[in-house]
Amino acid sequence: MTEPRGASVVVVGGGVTGLSAAWWLARAGVDVLVLEAGIVGWEASGRNGGGATHVYSPLGVEEQRLWPQMDGLLGYPTEHMPHRIRVALTPEQLALYQTNARIAAQRGFRTEPLDVKALRELVPIVGDNAVGGLYLHFGGHANPQRTVQAYAWALQDLGGRIRQHTPATGFKITGGRVTAVLTEAGPVGADSVVLAAGPATEQLAARLGVRVPLAPSRVEMICTEPIPLMQVGGVDGNGLYGRQTRRGNLVYGGGPHEWLDDDGLAAARGARPTTPLLRSLGRRLAELFRGAAHVRIIRSWAGIVENTPDGLPIIDRLTEPANVVLATMSSVGFGLSPASGKAISELVLHGQCRFCDLTALRLSRFADTPPDWRARLGWLPSGSGLDSQTIPTRTS
Amino acid sequence: MTPPVDLRSVTGKTPAPERHAPLVVVGAGAAGVAAATAAARAGVRVLLLDEHPLDPELMAMDVPLYFGQRMSPAVRDRGVMLERVVRANPALEDAVEAGVEVELGISVWGAFQPGPTLRELGGPRLGVADQSRSWIIGYDRLIVAAGARDVSLAFRGWEKAGTMGAAGALALLTRYQACAARRMVVLGSGPLGLTVATLARARGIEVVAVVEVGPALRGDAAMRDALKRQGVRFYPGHVIAQALGSRDELEGVRLAALDGDLKPILGRELDIACDTACLAIGLVPQVELLQVLGCRLVFRSERGGFVPEIDAEQRTSLPEVFAAGDVTGVDERAVLAPERAHAEGRRAGLAAAVSLGALAPDRAEILLRESPVPAIAPGPRVHDYWRQWLRATLAAGGGWDILACQCEEVTRAELVGVQPPRYLGPASAPMRARSLGSLGQDGPLNPDQVKRLTRAGMGPCQGRRCREQVALLLAEAGDVPVDTIPLASYRPPVRPLPLSVLWPKDEPASMREHWVSWFGIPTQFAPHWAGDPDMTVMLDVPGGAPVE
Numbered sequence: 001m002t003e004p005r006g007a008s009v010v011v012v013g014g015g016v017t018g019l020s021a022a023w024w025l026a027r028a029g030v031d032v033l034v035l036e037a038g039i040v041g042w043e044a045s046g047r048n049g050g051g052a053t054h055v056y057s058p059l060g061v062e063e064q065r066l067w068p069q070m071d072g073l074l075g076y077p078t079e080h081m082p083h084r085i086r087v088a089l090t091p092e093q094l095a096l097y098q099t100n101a102r103i104a105a106q107r108g109f110r111t112e113p114l115d116v117k118a119l120r121e122l123v124p125i126v127g128d129n130a131v132g133g134l135y136l137h138f139g140g141h142a143n144p145q146r147t148v149q150a151y152a153w154a155l156q157d158l159g160g161r162i163r164q165h166t167p168a169t170g171f172k173i174t175g176g177r178v179t180a181v182l183t184e185a186g187p188v189g190a191d192s193v194v195l196a197a198g199p200a201t202e203q204l205a206a207r208l209g210v211r212v213p214l215a216p217s218r219v220e221m222i223c224t225e226p227i228p229l230m231q232v233g234g235v236d237g238n239g240l241y242g243r244q245t246r247r248g249n250l251v252y253g254g255g256p257h258e259w260l261d262d263d264g265l266a267a268a269r270g271a272r273p274t275t276p277l278l279r280s281l282g283r284r285l286a287e288l289f290r291g292a293a294h295v296r297i298i299r300s301w302a303g304i305v306e307n308t309p310d311g312l313p314i315i316d317r318l319t320e321p322a323n324v325v326l327a328t329m330s331s332v333g334f335g336l337s338p339a340s341g342k343a344i345s346e347l348v349l350h351g352q353c354r355f356c357d358l359t360a361l362r363l364s365r366f367a368d369t370p371p372d373w374r375a376r377l378g379w380l381p382s383g384s385g386l387d388s389q390t391i392p393t394r395t396s
Numbered sequence: 397m398t399p400p401v402d403l404r405s406v407t408g409k410t411p412a413p414e415r416h417a418p419l420v421v422v423g424a425g426a427a428g429v430a431a432a433t434a435a436a437r438a439g440v441r442v443l444l445l446d447e448h449p450l451d452p453e454l455m456a457m458d459v460p461l462y463f464g465q466r467m468s469p470a471v472r473d474r475g476v477m478l479e480r481v482v483r484a485n486p487a488l489e490d491a492v493e494a495g496v497e498v499e500l501g502i503s504v505w506g507a508f509q510p511g512p513t514l515r516e517l518g519g520p521r522l523g524v525a526d527q528s529r530s531w532i533i534g535y536d537r538l539i540v541a542a543g544a545r546d547v548s549l550a551f552r553g554w555e556k557a558g559t560m561g562a563a564g565a566l567a568l569l570t571r572y573q574a575c576a577a578r579r580m581v582v583l584g585s586g587p588l589g590l591t592v593a594t595l596a597r598a599r600g601i602e603v604v605a606v607v608e609v610g611p612a613l614r615g616d617a618a619m620r621d622a623l624k625r626q627g628v629r630f631y632p633g634h635v636i637a638q639a640l641g642s643r644d645e646l647e648g649v650r651l652a653a654l655d656g657d658l659k660p661i662l663g664r665e666l667d668i669a670c671d672t673a674c675l676a677i678g679l680v681p682q683v684e685l686l687q688v689l690g691c692r693l694v695f696r697s698e699r700g701g702f703v704p705e706i707d708a709e710q711r712t713s714l715p716e717v718f719a720a721g722d723v724t725g726v727d728e729r730a731v732l733a734p735e736r737a738h739a740e741g742r743r744a745g746l747a748a749a750v751s752l753g754a755l756a757p758d759r760a761e762i763l764l765r766e767s768p769v770p771a772i773a774p775g776p777r778v779h780d781y782w783r784q785w786l787r788a789t790l791a792a793g794g795g796w797d798i799l800a801c802q803c804e805e806v807t808r809a810e811l812v813g814v815q816p817p818r819y820l821g822p823a824s825a826p827m828r829a830r831s832l833g834s835l836g837q838d839g840p841l842n843p844d845q846v847k848r849l850t851r852a853g854m855g856p857c858q859g860r861r862c863r864e865q866v867a868l869l870l871a872e873a874g875d876v877p878v879d880t881i882p883l884a885s886y887r888p889p890v891r892p893l894p895l896s897v898l899w900p901k902d903e904p905a906s907m908r909e910h911w912v913s914w915f916g917i918p919t920q921f922a923p924h925w926a927g928d929p930d931m932t933v934m935l936d937v938p939g940g941a942p943v944e
Contacts, residue, residue: 042845056923071824100921103923145849146849153826154826157826162838239911247817254912255913256409256907257406264512264513264515267512271511273513273690274506275516275517276410276411277406278506279523279898279903280907282899286896294894295895296895299889300889301887302513307920310920312924331914377402378402378403380402381515382407382516
């Protein structure tokens, strides 16, 4: 294995956030190298619902502005499609979606109420169990797998480099600055570093002497066989997130997550098992779309995501070491990626984000977070499960 | 103080298994029946599951075998099919007599083992279904005897109804006695092809030709002679150039004669009228449940590709899981000669019984010596043979512009060009410039990555008709040994099942009560500009239980 050549900016993590940041940096003419532990976009970045509707975020306005341009900017398809429809099966669900609409309205995004008749005209597989819905004249969805590869290829087209199968193991710090990222293939020299390693961010930040409270967990999704295309693919509701793909598959997730401890996080690489939960996801999909109850689930998958204690991202430039920008999107990173990467690139280049206020996303908000915060929140793995090493020795 | 529990997490929401069996055996072929019978005789309570007779709708999707729409309408009569499947498997009677509980027509769509990322599961679990509902079974030990399925190979027009696989044909000819083929051409003259041809003849199907890509015929000479006497013609040094037919039905095949370099000889083409082209070039172990479980798999070309790593007791890398029969490796020479499968099954059944404490190890050793597993010299590398067929079809059977993946309509050229699906419209210039070569510069080729980009293997047949040829094509175009191509991953449900069937009637009430689309962290989707969320306040909320 050849020793990787250093770069002006080394991005640790080839997920959607790191790749977008690297691409924005390359667009600004910066020599950038992405270090990825496995294959680009292989983890949660390529396994999510593809939603691009996060207007409650400070990055949300820029997210909405950028997505319709992304295919052209990247030069590769993302399968981005505009607009969303939310389907409510209970008054409570409708109230929740209306709250979201009020938040969006504060940012100037328009939502239209849909009565059951209008809803079923737009989405014929919705049944008579729906109580109403909303049409979002904003937001949208894209194909996560295609999008992460698009970032990677676009980055390469601009001269950026990607080193796959090269996990970062630590950092060389000299005079309060990171001078190299350490890997099994050797040290990689860097003037600046972006740390965007998803669930591994906490452990890597600890090597910098920085505490980042993160809790990893496993979440699951299902995918059905293709059905005829609906007018708007971005239909969800009933506690599910997801979309109809451009091919016609119904791809949805939601429901309970499984918190992981360090052992779970270590074991999760290469093994992201799904569970019988796929049946409960399927049930909610059949409730959401009664007209599609006969449709077959053809696969399911799981991904590992990390959350901060308040569920909000951290995008911040560290004070010590001073040349590191840290980014975790707290399990909601895909849709925001056009804007988050841009924000990260501006933090690297200018020390601040010029297009929005990232105050709410600073790391310092967790300065007083107690060490046992996960236990206090109950964000721990179930204790009830049989340990896999415990094998019954008698017939029952 | 009791630590709080995150009510939105999986804790407490896993349905209790509908039933529990100390030992579950999946697959009632020679290996599975032998395993179940041996364990039951040792005093273990055994549940033996088999998916046959299949839901005809699965058969129509070529799941799990390549049936090629050559099922006769009789497959819709479940009662008759059940009767035939039982009658075709006399060893089942011994199993029942030994006390094995046998359930037929049950699909096993998932297998799950607790582990560091699955602490809530509560124990090893199987997801199973019949045609109307699904349920969960708990087990202490599992023996997977899932057999083998067809290796498919594309040629021009192979998507027409009437292209089928040998395993599909054998199932229809024997277990189901419901094969609708009338005039068949068999592709492959090895033991598999000759067996299909012989059985088809015996069932009154006209077998007009057996085609072999190499210059020499394979398989048993006596079997060949018997077929020749019945009017079957053999075509060594030939490949199928295309399926003929005006519409979606196969009405004939065009063969092309090949030279020593597997290139077509000009003007040496031959049309044969038939309604069925049966691919009998090879079989591949059905390892999907083992992969979903996380058993370690290794590539052994002489055994048909990816097989579980097993020890001398048929135990996989997971101590609770055993494997026996064709799922541990296929030997074409042993088609319909189930001695090895039987002996392996028996060994697995006895080992499972010992590990459950039902049988003393020394007693098991004595029983095993009574009928040892026959030692068989390893066969040749099958992938080299499959690659000959692939090269011949590349040269004479439609080349790069035919479909590699039928479900997603991905051509071979699109696959190795890593091009996006056509429904996305014309590709941009940088997109067209990308290829397997440029992807290979970033790291070793991975079929899962190529699958995501091209969609080959992502359709309703769950990659059964294209998985092996995609690996072969990646090896061919990437100029690497096929051994270096990882297994494209299988995902549950390993049978495509309707939402209405998978619907969990056993779902705990807490599932609905606390269901949220995403974590339920109260601040996560609140407007970030409404003021900085005060973390210390939230961390002091007893239980941390979020509210909507």
